[in-house]
Amino acid sequence: MSIIRKRLTPEVIIAAVLLVLLVILPVVNAPRAWILYVLLFLIYLAMANMWNLIAGYSGLISLAQPAFIGLAGYALALSTWVNIPWWAGLLGGAAIAGLFAFLMSFAVFRLSGVYFSIGTLVIPEALRILFNNWRPIDAPLTGGGAGYMIKNLGGLDMSNIYWMALAVAIISIVIIRIVLRSDLGLGLAAIRDNERAAASCGVNTFRIKMYPFIISAVVTGLAGAVFYIYQGYIEPQSTFNVNWTMAILLSTVIGGLRTEGGPIVGSIVFVVLYFLLSRYAGYSLLVQGVILIVIMLLSPQGLVGLAQKARVYTRFMNFLGKPILTGKK
């Protein structure tokens, strides 16, 4: 009985309550718009968590996320045309994204800093051209572009899609928790601080960087594929697009790189921002860019970082049963 008492910290209770609320949202006839907002929030959350894993905790500022999103999305879309059930396409797509990340790592991991980032930037660009010109399966074009409709989604309504996104988001949170508390997390922190020193401590830097890179690709791909199930079609211009990268970056950075709560806060803010800006579609990237720069300059640790400086935060954390060690970085 006392064990249960110990585990039932306020943090766990709050999390459980929130979880229940999220799960029942579709069932209690919430307005469709709300479901859409939360759906997007969940998808961005998953992607932000994964980007936080590689960029925040591992120091790999990857700009290749659209590649994984697109590959998984296309795998899903194409599989529906050859009569593979959508869930197989979904999982297969995520796997393909992971495989691609594995292959990519041999090319880009020898690079560091900006070399790495630009190396990763090239990949979605190359894929966009590829998919613009290559139609692996002959199917009626959607609106003259190079896209595909996603078929055979009968039986999947908004609630199902919503719950899928919820599942992916939860997976992403669990992964972050596990990795950070593991030896892998320690190794990553070491590599981020000083790769040469870490290597001389016997850390196999290549492998340690590769694991989170692949994991991040798989989950990002999964989240992306779920998004395309929702959208119903996929085409190269908007898929292998820097809009995704900006969304993921903002969702992570606004909340705070290298903080566990950062992606959650950031994704909420981003979805709000996204809808505020939807009327000004022509200006949205500009505003997003400005916000990105302002946050990085004024509060590099994001909103969570800002909150950490307030005493309210320390008291809140104590309440949750997570005392903060002072003097941390």
Next chain:
Amino acid sequence: MAQEALLKVNSIDVFHGSFQALWNISLEVRKGEMLALIGANTSGKSTLLDTISGLNHPAGGSIQFEGRNITNLDPYKIVDAGITQIPEGRRIFPDMSVLSNLIMGSYTPRARSKREENLKKVYRHFPILLKRKNQVAKTLSGGEQQMLVIGRGLMSEPKLMMIDEMSLGLAPIIINEIFRTLKEIRDTGLTIIFVEQNVRKSIQEADRAYILENGRVSLCGTSQELCEEEKVRKAYFGI
């Protein structure tokens, strides 16, 4: 030999970030002397030189050169004032020619006007540099590279030259040759500080020496005094 202090370091504390590297260091360099700074790797010798050169600024204390306070000046101003450091590691500009390296030495306005004159002087001290003047610097041997960086330092018309770890990786014969040349250079009026791990050699070649241990001055004196000092003999000569 003149007795005025050319350089005075007064009780400086120097930090690398939050880590203290030098504690309350005071020393004095007299005009025209060959001064040795001796100590192990962690003793802070290079930090001291970098601080005098302005690459690092002390948290407390002051540094005076020719009576002028140079404590917080930018590095390029300190070179202009007449202090030149030859950093450790023979930091040539690897892809530039020998001649280009030397010319870079005369970058400051004060030195620029005396470029040709100083070039001739450098070639006289180190004839091998004249021979290899158009060669790419990275193709020179270790000893030749060391001569190149010393020559490059000379081009800046220094009043005080500080040489960090000159003899690392060099054959004794070359080390002796370079020290001989350094003495010649000193005799033309230049003051020289050199930092060495090789204690015997340092005491041999220098007029005076400071011994640094863990960021503090532990001993100082003329070579004679140090040779006789019990601690030095025990620690470094094993006697």
Next chain:
Amino acid sequence: MTGDSGLLSPIIIGLLYGGLYAMIALGLSMVFGVMRLINLAHGDLVILGSYLSFTLWSYLGFDPIVSLILTIPVLFGLGFVIQQYLMRRAFAISAEAPLIIAFGISLILQNFNQIIWQPQSRGISTTYSMASFNIGPAQFPVSYLLDFVVALVVMLVLREFLRRTYMGRAITAASQDNKAAQLMGVNTRMIYGFAFAIAMISAAIAGTFLGMTFPFTPLSGTQFLIIAFGVVIIGGLGSLFGTFLGGLILGLVQTLAGYFFGAAAQMFFVYLAVLIVLAIRPQGLLGVKR
């Protein structure tokens, strides 16, 4: 533009493109080599230069080369502001801050260009750039040749500057060994400013000539950033000759890919080439090891 001249046409065009590419890469190489400044926004700055030339040409009838008088100071000023107020602060913040901020700047520029000049593609066509000349059976636009010649001239001027003037030598020295350069009395802060100025000037020139050569859109910046980066990687940092060679190689890759695989595949093979070079020799074929 060609009669059937087989491989001759793509080879020559590839070489001519190469000159332009080298010029675009010049700014990136200069800034990165000396200051280790990461400029993800370089491509977009060049395209901004293209748009400025375009505007002066289409609304005021300025010859693009003349318009350089205006575009150079504008780009220089903008670059200065970015470097001084954004990037310098970014470096002090964290390792990833400069990258993320440069990414933000890049997207701001793209969106800005799109707002002002609309998404459709633009191009500058002057009488002399539209004229063509013959080599053998094939015909080529004069603008390509112009790019190549100007690039060559700019490179040579820069090379002499770096070799013969004290400032130029200081820049070279600082990029090879920053500490040693400081110990020679080089005021590295001022040097950085100067290197940056050179980078922006070459970006302005590159942008103008790019505008006369290719159609461009607000999103073209990324493509040219990758090309510029590829050029620098292939040719190696610190080698002007290498940068030129890198440009030629990528230009050839592009045109030959277009010849064998069709126009749509061109950039794909360029990107592939960049990735391959990144994977095997990040320090370039000719350049200094970093």
